[in-house]
Amino acid sequence: MPVVGFVTVSERRSIIGAHASVFRVTDTSSGVAVVVWRREPQLKVLLLHRRVFGESFAGDWAWTSPGGAREPDESAAATAGRELFEETGLELECVPVAAPYGSAPPGFDVDVFVAEARADDIVFLSEEHDRYEWVDPDELDRCQPAWVPAMYLAVLELAGLIRHA
DSSP: OOEEOOOOHHHHHHHHOTTOOTTOOOOOSEEEEEEEEEESSSEEEEEEEESTTOTTOOSTTSEEOSEEEOOTTOOHHHHHHHHHHHHHOEEOOOEEEOOOOTTOOTTOEEEEEEEEOOTTOOOOOOTTEEEEEEEOGGGGGGSSSTHHHHHHHHHHHHTTSOOOO
């Protein structure tokens, strides 16, 4: 059963390491994306807004699912759990999904996971993000570039959560 992690920022820093750079944007082609969803009662998907580029940032990668770069010798599943917790404070079961990447850049290696949150789970943002929203699947087009929302929709469909025409 999914649970939420109730931790303060200082507790989170002690867990992930006081020297972790929360503002770094990793230049890597290997990482994970975690598509977090819940029912309210309709389906909602969690999106995070990157703070590092400023509150009004609206370019590529402004709105994303939780996720990030894999550390050396870290499994994709471990990365998914770590990134989800670091960015949201949520401790959820991350289930791998074989998602198509559509027009993703060549050589872009992303392992995709889905995670179900409860309606009462509380998100604790890291310093990397300034806000979050639970959005309807038809609002995922705010994510850029265009292959990202297409991937999110494909993940939701593969997980049996939506039917995409």
